[in-house]
Amino acid sequence: MTNEIMDRRNDIRDWMNADPWMNGFSSIFGDNFPTNDTLKTDIKESDTDYAVRVDMPDFDKKNIDISYSNNTLTVSGHRDNFADHNDNKGDVIMSERSTGRFARQYHLPAVDENNIEANYNNGVLDIKLPKMTETKDNSHHIEIN
Template identity: 65%
Template structure:
């Protein structure tokens, strides 16, 4: 599972960074991809569930949206502008923090939609997606031809 997720994340990055025709386009494509990957994520998988941890520092909980549809978990949010960017005295010599809309998607199949839980604490979003239990019949009748 981890390799599949990593392959999907690298697909677009490799597409835009290869030696092909995309090298002639401006770097705005790469900038947009970097913006999406700014939500650093850890994903654990066990027999019972998926556990997703997404770094979302300085997000207000009310500006975070989580959706699960067609085996895809979508995490999106909006981080408002930082007030200290407007420095009246010109004292700011560097500013790296960004604001705006962010989104990441993760392919996590067969989650139990009714039991997905999410928490947000100290800038980290934690989403636990229990897996659907596979029904394993204890008995199977075999017809004779």
């Protein structure tokens, strides 16, 4: 079911990127509007867990927040200005790297919230979200004598 939800989301995103007016929408707001390149994500699902991998280049680990609530994983963070963006001499020809606050949400149901693990290394955030194990019925039938 989760894959069906993600497929629908990807179909909408693909449609927006294919439409010439929607594809240029971010340029209306200037360089600080998050682009499609922000927080690129891969999600894998197995019988036991979800594995989420988010590209977050040039983010400082202390500026990344991860939360899980109501079946939704939220990854957010902010990236400060780049040291080499200073253009006092007027020599920057093009600048495509974005700075500012970024966030993404992912619907991942039935996760064991207490055992979520995250690791950030070389600009990639890896999150493992174990699925809830089915609770077994601990009751048993007692015969009446």
